[in-house]
Amino acid sequence: MAENKYLIFLGCAIPYRVSAYEISARKVLQKLGVELVEMPEFNCCGLPLDPVSHEMMLILAARNLALAEQKGLNILTLCPGCAGTLKKVNKMLKEDKALREEINHHLKEAGLEFKGTVETKHIMQVLIEDVGLEKIKEAVVKPLTMLQVAEHNGCHILRPKEVIGFDDPEDPKTLKTLVEATGAICLDYMDETECCGAPSVGVSDKIALQLARDKLNHIKMVDAQAMITICPFCHIMYDTNELRIEKMFNETYGIPVLHYTQLLGLAMGIPPEELAFSDLRVDASKVLEQVMEGEK
Amino acid sequence: MSETLQKQIKASEMDPKFKYEIAKMHGGEKLMRCFQCGTCTSDCPVARFSETYRPRQIIRMAQLGLRERILNSDTLWLCASCFTCTDRCPQDVEVASVIRVLRNLAAEKGIVPQVFKEQASNILELGYAYKIPELRIKKRESLGLPPLPKGNPESIRKTLRGVGFLKYCEKQGG
Numbered sequence: 001m002a003e004n005k006y007l008i009f010l011g012c013a014i015p016y017r018v019s020a021y022e023i024s025a026r027k028v029l030q031k032l033g034v035e036l037v038e039m040p041e042f043n044c045c046g047l048p049l050d051p052v053s054h055e056m057m058l059i060l061a062a063r064n065l066a067l068a069e070q071k072g073l074n075i076l077t078l079c080p081g082c083a084g085t086l087k088k089v090n091k092m093l094k095e096d097k098a099l100r101e102e103i104n105h106h107l108k109e110a111g112l113e114f115k116g117t118v119e120t121k122h123i124m125q126v127l128i129e130d131v132g133l134e135k136i137k138e139a140v141v142k143p144l145t146m147l148q149v150a151e152h153n154g155c156h157i158l159r160p161k162e163v164i165g166f167d168d169p170e171d172p173k174t175l176k177t178l179v180e181a182t183g184a185i186c187l188d189y190m191d192e193t194e195c196c197g198a199p200s201v202g203v204s205d206k207i208a209l210q211l212a213r214d215k216l217n218h219i220k221m222v223d224a225q226a227m228i229t230i231c232p233f234c235h236i237m238y239d240t241n242e243l244r245i246e247k248m249f250n251e252t253y254g255i256p257v258l259h260y261t262q263l264l265g266l267a268m269g270i271p272p273e274e275l276a277f278s279d280l281r282v283d284a285s286k287v288l289e290q291v292m293e294g295e296k
Numbered sequence: 297m298s299e300t301l302q303k304q305i306k307a308s309e310m311d312p313k314f315k316y317e318i319a320k321m322h323g324g325e326k327l328m329r330c331f332q333c334g335t336c337t338s339d340c341p342v343a344r345f346s347e348t349y350r351p352r353q354i355i356r357m358a359q360l361g362l363r364e365r366i367l368n369s370d371t372l373w374l375c376a377s378c379f380t381c382t383d384r385c386p387q388d389v390e391v392a393s394v395i396r397v398l399r400n401l402a403a404e405k406g407i408v409p410q411v412f413k414e415q416a417s418n419i420l421e422l423g424y425a426y427k428i429p430e431l432r433i434k435k436r437e438s439l440g441l442p443p444l445p446k447g448n449p450e451s452i453r454k455t456l457r458g459v460g461f462l463k464y465c466e467k468q469g470g
Contacts, residue, residue: 010444012424012425012426012428013426015424015428015433015436016424016426016428017432019432019436019439019441022441023439023440023441026441038442038443038445040445040446040447041445041446041447041448041451042445042447043419043423043424043445043447043448043449043452044419044423044424044425044447048412048415048419048425049415049416049419049425049461050377050396051373051396051399051400051403051412052399052400052403052408052412052416052461053400053403053459053460053461054321054322054323054396054397054400055459055460056416056456056459056461056462059455059456059459060419060452060455060456063451063452063455092322099322106455106456106457106458107455109454109455109457110448110451110452110454110455112451112455155376155377155378155379155380156379159378159379159380159382159383160382160383160390160392161383169380169383170383193380194341195341195376195380197341197342198376199375199376199377199378200342200374200375200376202409202411203373203374203409203411204346204374206345207345207346208376210345211341211342211345214345
């Protein structure tokens with residue numbers, strides 16, 4: 001398999017309402033020499049249905065994996081939820097013959113078979129493992145040394161540790177390293193690895209928003225100029241919901257929430273209008289002004 | 297679904313076979329190892345903001361076999377599946393997965409928040425968990441993005457034939 005060629009897996013949340021992530025990710029990956037191949041038959045990864053039917057999740061995930069196997073290409077996802085699910089199911093089906101046979105019985109109905117021959121990587125993993133930090137640093141032509149930001153990882157790229165095995169969930173370093181590669185200062189803050197609350201939306205919006213608020217409070221306290229995410233769901237919680245949280249709890253944040261790929265794109269000299277900054281709900285113009293001023 | 301976790305327990309409610317049933321399912325295998333240390337609850341982000349959601353309590357109730365009480369509880373659906381409890385359990389109980397097993401059992405009886413029924417129906421119909429607006433799909437072109445994968449809902453429905461939960465969805469497998 002060619003090392004830097006992947007089938008891109010979008011999942012549901014990104015095409016639904018987080019296109020800025022996709023736009024900026026495609027731009028950045030292209031510049032870094034990662035080739036993305038489209039796969040018209042991909043469907044939902046299965047994760048949203050795990051709570052109601054583990055079997056359904058397994059079948060949906062295995063179907064995507066079997067399609068990728070037919071193409072003979074590994075999968076790159078932008079969403080940690082999709083990455084976590086496809087990684088987990090791949091591992092489960094490879095290790096458990098009886099389960100594999102059971103799921104393949106379902107896939108056979110659509111002429112598919114899971115063999116266990118492809119891998120799934122989240123974009124962060126592709127950046128650090130395949131592109132490599134050196135190449136990223138070389139691509140940074142406008143170091144963002146004037147910015148101090150706070151990162152937020154998203155649970156499913158870290159946990160369960162035994163399944164994902166990518167970074168240390170208690171002290172994750174990858175995203176920090178990637179943020180620092182842009183030249184920006186990456187701040188430490190309280191409860192950095194805490195969940196954004198997104199999976200509880202629809203069941204208890206109040207609890208979900210309280211979780212998001214807690215995180216925004218911590219980030220405000222360390223004077224972060226922006227928050228950096230690598231998950232579409234986390235981004236919705238902090239960016240789309242920031243105004244709602246401000247109103248609901250009588251708070252003021254005004255903290256823009258950037259997709260990591262937007263931050264990296266800026267540092268790589270890609271103009272902000274090509275990185276879909278206008279898609280963000282929380283105004284990021286102050287950050288952009290500072291970046292532009294920093295140029296002079 | 298009224299809140300049922302807090303009421304006094306009666307011996308007649310306990311089904312000693314329940315824990316074995318859970319232990320047979322993927323992710324439920326280590327339920328019986330829990331010694332109630334409470335690491336899961338003290339590390340749970342949802343428990344910090346919920347008056348009722350306590351993973352340790354749900355695990356104990358599952359061990360005791362309080363089937364109806366658990367399966368009819370709203371609280372069961374509050375878990376955000378962050379897997380912090382699973383990663384930190386000193387006994388290797390996959391707490392978040394046990395909760396998922398319990399939710400699956402509730403869902404088999406049709407006890408499930410509306411949001412999941414909607415998402416399942418969307419996947420069967422469109423291949424995606426959400427109804428992505430036509431406008432967004434069309435807009436992709438002007439944004440310079442490749443067409444959205446159409447998915448193959450028919451193939452999805454074929455593979456999902458026989459899945460029990462689908463009887464609660466508008467569109468069904470097969």
